[in-house]
Amino acid sequence: MSNTGRSLRALVAVSAVVATACSSSKSAPAPPAAKPVPASAASEPLIGPMKPVVSVKELMRYTIDPLSDNIFDAVTWDVSKKGVVHVEPRTDDDWEKVRVGAITLAEGIYLLKVPRPFTPAGDVNNSTGPNPPELSPAQIKAKVDKDPVLWEAKIEGLRNAALEVFDIANKKDAKALFEASADLDMACENCHLEYWYPGDRAAVDDDARQRARFEKSAKRR
16 A cells, blocks of 8 residues: 555544544533522521520529539538438439530520520519519519620520539549539529529628638638
């Protein structure tokens, strides 16, 4: 075969390959372009505003108080004629109950950030008559509205106390748990003295001073 014939046949083969490639590229549709996400959709929250189910008073009664008992009942000293009965967590289940109370309390206390009525409809607390022992719902709301930063601070104080308990429960330190439960109790009491029964503050402060003197005297002995 002449050089001219070989060149011609090679040219035909190359042309066929090129034609096939071009045909394939035309028949394969291009992938659809991704649609841009609207700015409004990108910034849209995943959930809507939280809606409360109960009042603050009911939330405390049905959630916060029962959960705190997991902690307060876990470590106690009971003095009686039979002597001192010391209760503390001893088993894994005992410590797990404390952890459940602490972490659920730490999460649940943030529900107080959700605006809600302070009492059920028609409940005015023990706020009537001469020298009422409790503030009315309207008085509590006025205090919170006047200083919302203080309300937030009380919530954070309760949360931090619960997280302290959770950390101690993970370490299974019974002695530290007793002290942490006292911190939690104090955080609760400070909130109550501010928003529920501020008239008891003088009596509570006097009791604290009496206990401090007693403890100081006991250490000297």
